[in-house]
Amino acid sequence: MLIRTWWCALTSPSDDGGALRTEEFELNMGPQHPSTHGVLRMVLKMDGERVVDCDPVVGYLHRSIEKMAENRTFTQVIPVTDRLDYCTSMTSNYVYVLAVEKLADLTPPPRAEYIRVIMTELNRIASHLLWYGTFCLEIGATTPFLYSFRDREKVLDLFESACGARLLYNYIRIGGVGQDINQKFLDRMIEFLDYWEPIIPEYEALLDENPIFYNRTVGVGTVPLEMCRSYGVSGPNVRAAGVAEDVRRDDPFAVYKDLEFEIPTEKESDVFARYRVRMRELRESAKILRQCYEKIPSGPYGLPLNYRFKVPEGETYVHIESPRGDIGCFLASSGGDKPWRCKFRTPSFVHIQLFKKLLEGVLIPDIMAICASFDIVLPETDR
């Protein structure tokens, strides 16, 4: 009877063409999940281990930074921008300050420009090290995380000696910087670089020659160039697609015109390429820092400005290169001492949109590798 039943069931024509009835189920990844970089939530539709559909949900860290900027004087906004992207406070300070300076038509003294470049590049190193650590953590390697943090602490020491803070600096000010740096700082910086540059190959050696790492990253999460354009991908992520696009080169701000550096690119545009680009950028930052050490002029480090100075009416948009990509600030002033509207165009906001497309059809472990490889930071997305 049993066999007959099965036989009948098998041979009789099925009613729906034998579609696979794997039940799709919804899986919440985040807001509290070890590898969603803070409070990103992804609502995943899963078919077993495979993602069918992904809906990134942001806003869990929406702290109304743009609203707060409207109620503070131009100077008071700077600490708020610190919190815009806490991994690279310097760049978010910088982009805002640049926007104000452009509207108010101020030109900082050359020494301040150099200090800004030094701080931005140091912060790029800190941010990339942070990225390297968390990226490794997410693909399951714990130890590189600790190595990168060990060296990141040394960068933070430098910041601390310059402005007294480890993470949120409030250092780049309108018309200059918060405090001057001295020769000792610069010497310590070079000392750090001498120590640290030989370590970069060690970071790479931990991963590069590891077949597990290759298998997990090569060919995973490929973003074709057209897709990059349509989504507005920028920074290391677009450079991994083979385009040497860098605001420092294309639209040079500060003294980047005078500095020699390469724009590292890779062709494949997969997770591995993005990793390679960032590792090579570390070296370029070191190169820039060494040039700054040679070239930094003496002189004043800022302009004397009134605390409640007024900015003429107008609107402007400036953008610079943050470690994550193209960060911009759209600033509108109504002629008072407070911004009328301050909007930040942030790279993470752009990159998170990619996930919906990229995560279709990948396995769960690839979600981690892909998400981590874009170096998203949630406060920047949510603002």
Place this chain on the structure above:
Amino acid sequence: MTPQEFAKHLGANYPDHQFEIDPLNENCVLIPLQLVPQCFELLRDDDATQMDYFDFSTCVDHPPDRLDLVYSMYSTVYKHRIQLKVVLDRQNPCVPTVSHLWVNANWNEREMYDLFGVFFPGHKDLRRLMMPDDWEGHPLRKDYAHPNLVVRPD
């Protein structure tokens, strides 16, 4: 291309309309509301402009009656960047979507819908982005009030 050239280029394509440089921002061209999707499509696809990269779009609230919508875009071919401004009615802000032209516009428009209450007909997925779904009001408007909002004593 400079903004002046942009304005001229657009004027050549749409002879019935006026294109001016925004008095507030020398890099910004004012666009009439009626032209919103077509004009953007032209900018993206025209060989002379090729604005293939959508930077961002945002709103500037000017109570009591004006709400400016600013688009910023860039051409990776010609390396020029331009802002475009559309002036909306603050009481009933409504502008056709451009999210089918650049994917990046998708979330930007959702954000504006969320924070400014601008409505984008034609947008596929117009939900709140930042605030919870049951949130009331549009926080970035100048006249927004909320019990949680403590005004800074200055």
Place this chain on the structure above:
Amino acid sequence: MDGNYAYVALFLLGGAGFVCFNFSLASFVTRLVQSHRPSRTKGMAYECGEPPSGEAWVQYNVRYYLYAMLFVIFDVEAAYMIPWAAEFRKLLAELGTLMVVEMAGFLAILLLALVYAWRKGALEWT
């Protein structure tokens, strides 16, 4: 029955007893120090801070089944190979190379099975 095997039974019981003892001890201690405070929200399944959507008991991919199936087949194969391997040296003395040939035939057929599964893509995790 070989008395040694009584150890297996004893250890099975003893291990289970050990864990159960631990559980009851923990249960007692948590009540003693009043850390046993169940509540409705505490009983909710963990899903990254969201209230869980739907049942977790959903039907999964057939992929896992294919691996289990292969495992059964080769596990059974092991059941034949272990006695053979354990007696290899004695059988070698008794039967000579014949037993090697016999096992080679057995293995060849099963390797065919492996190759078949491989070619059919049963070893691919989709």
Place this chain on the structure above:
Amino acid sequence: MTESVFFYLLSGLVLSSAWSVVRNENLFHAGLSLILCFVGVAGIYMNLDAPFLGAMQVLIYAGAIAVLLLFGFMLTHDLMKARHERNQHLAGILIPVLMALLLVGTILNAQWHASSGQPVNFGVASLARRYMQQDLVAFEMVALLLLASLMGAVVIARKEEGSRE
């Protein structure tokens, strides 16, 4: 005496877990009882001086077949239907009960002559010799059987998979 103690304990375990296998409304629990039953049967083999067979019972039945069945259950179950499912045919109860009476009656009435030959070893040594000598054909057929079943299962399982795309 230990043999009797173990026998009765194990029989109790086997029969009660088997009862749970056929009666339990939750199929997952039934599967778990099945494993317990398998382990009990393995104990019975040990009691019968065949430890290797017992180990194989645990390895194959409890470790592999039961997992396969549990997987089968997980992959096909539907929560609404899995609970409360049992046919209560009269025949379904009558036939087994009658059969049990018949079998037990026969067994208890029959005269079993235990062989008085010298004790044999039920370990791997005799098994290996049987495979290589007396049961050689069966041994090779087993390989064929396994191959065939694997092919069948792969074909059945993959066919559906293919029809998805």
Place this chain on the structure above:
Amino acid sequence: MDLVTAYTGQDVALVLIMLLMLALILGFIAGSSLILIWAERKVAARIQNRVGPMMTGPRKFAEFSMWTGGLLQTAADAIKLLVKELIIPSKTDAIPFIAAPVLIVTVCVTAYIVIPFGPAFSVSDLNIGVVHVVAISSLTVLSIVMAGWSSNSKYSLLGGLRSAAQMLSYEIPLIFALLGPILLAGGLSMQKMVLAQREYGCWFLLPSLLGFLIYYVASIAEVNRPPFDIPEAESELVAGYVSEYSGMMFAMFFLAEFANMFLVCSVAATVFLGGWLVPFMPVPDNPTPVYILLGILTFFLKTSFLVFIMMWIRWTFPRVRPDHLMNLGWKYLFPLSLLNLLICAGIAVLKDVYKLNGWGISLASLGALAMVMLLLQVVRIPRPDTFLEKA
């Protein structure tokens, strides 16, 4: 043989001895896990430029050196877990949920019966020794499936299923890798394995080096240690099948992980590294007390070394993706384990038919190894695809 007839009048003593053995093994498992967990944290700390637990335990020790700090850390963890509330979430299937940790520890404890800690120093030297370990350990899968299924949490279920598939896949190479030494030893009993290595004059590591590597990799996968920890991958599935376990129930899983780690390493040490055989020391036929002590020490040293390597691996490699893991198991390790069996058969023939001594066997196995390396160069077993493209 019947216990009563064999030990008339001594059955009480016998039962007492058995219970003592049980208590010893349970104590050993608990104690060794406590030490192993502490050691793991210290090793991890050393590898990661940290100091690891320092504040728990006598301050004097912590002041003495990094390696003596935090001795009581795991004890504190254990007591704390005792105090923690046991949560049984409302929608779980309670019976399997509680039974899963019970089963996993029970299985592990039972497998310890046959481990030869020293000459004549195992709980009971069952004559199916190796098979006993393998068969009993195969029940671990069930525990994990039960834990994953009954938790009624998606992360648990995904972890449980993944883990089951992984353990099933790696059990096969594991068994087949053990077949080589079984064949060489000509028996299944663990003590016999050790004695056979004395008879051969060399550890089975040499004749079946391939087997050792396969066994070691497969056993890492079996005990779900990184880089094969996909079932409980922290960054993916939160905590996999233990996501919903708290307090003592979680502690049991934790205990079982480390006890299992010690178990697989001690099996490897016995089967491949000569167990309690002291290197460079002739083994007396009737071991003297000194030799027994030395043997136990040797056994623990060998096992600890293997455990240390496992920890080292854990903190070094990224996690393997499940599909690559399956590829590795089925397409790479399994065929290689058959090859290993072939080599072992050859060595056994050399030993029995050509009466080679230890040196001869070592030489022959090195030769076989060279052949295998050559073979692997010629016949490329398809590796996970992408690596080849890049390389």
Place this chain on the structure above:
Amino acid sequence: MDLIKKIPAYVERIPNGGILMTGLDWVLNNAKASSMWYMLFGLACCAIELMATGASRYDFDRLGMIFRATPRQTDLMIVAGTLTLKMAPRVKLLYEQMPDPKYVIAMGGCTMHGGPFYHDSYSVLKGVDKIIPVDIHVAGCPPRPEALMNGCIALQDLIRGEKVGRKRDRPGLRHIDPATNLPLLVRPDTGLIRPNQIIMPDQLRVLS
């Protein structure tokens, strides 16, 4: 069950029972204090400092603190960073999913009172102690790793003062200093301070 809860009270009544209970207190409290497993859970800026605290230079592990990803196995929730209104219900749920005994450290200004986001922010919860009971507040924006560790040590002292069989003294919001009946705050430079000393979110002083 109620009987078990009364055991400590009965034991203390028998002669020398108090010593027994004190010994038990000592063992349990020291175990709890030396093994605080915290939830891997970062909200904002402070999360980076939390990570740094776990990393090589500061090394949480030396206090016996390791992270667990699931709330079921954690004792301590370090609320690191700004808590928004959208996130608040999730944090509350996570807190409730932790098994007792559980502790909370509010790290950074945002978690105390909204920090720099106190004014003009419509979406930030002004103090996590509005939704979950907080044991220790660590000031700073973000607090330095040393400050966080100091906060953890203060929490350890708090735990060591507990008594078996009594509900933990946690009257709603902040932990109360028994000496002054005022809430306790922890700062790295001055140690424990009282909140009537005004704490400015220290990054907010601007150039004038």
Place this chain on the structure above:
Amino acid sequence: MIGLSHYLVLSALLFCLGLYGVLTRKNAIGVLMAVELMFNSVNINLMAFSHYMMDTAGLAFCVFVITVAAAEVTVGVALVLSVYRNRNMIEIDKLAELSG
């Protein structure tokens, strides 16, 4: 003392339980489980005879039966899976009704 008949009775009871399961279970997987019970009872039978008749044939046959059971379950569960995916249920009665 435990004799052959004890084992035989155990095996008979186990067999009948299996039969009961096969006849009453609706779910195909449940039926498979019951079939496994019957296999086991046969194995106990074989092993008991083997033990009391001092012959290793029963032992060898037990292993063969285990093999057959493994093959049966492999194919059986595969069939159940495929039936399930075609019909989204595996209740034997209804399947028989459907196929007429």
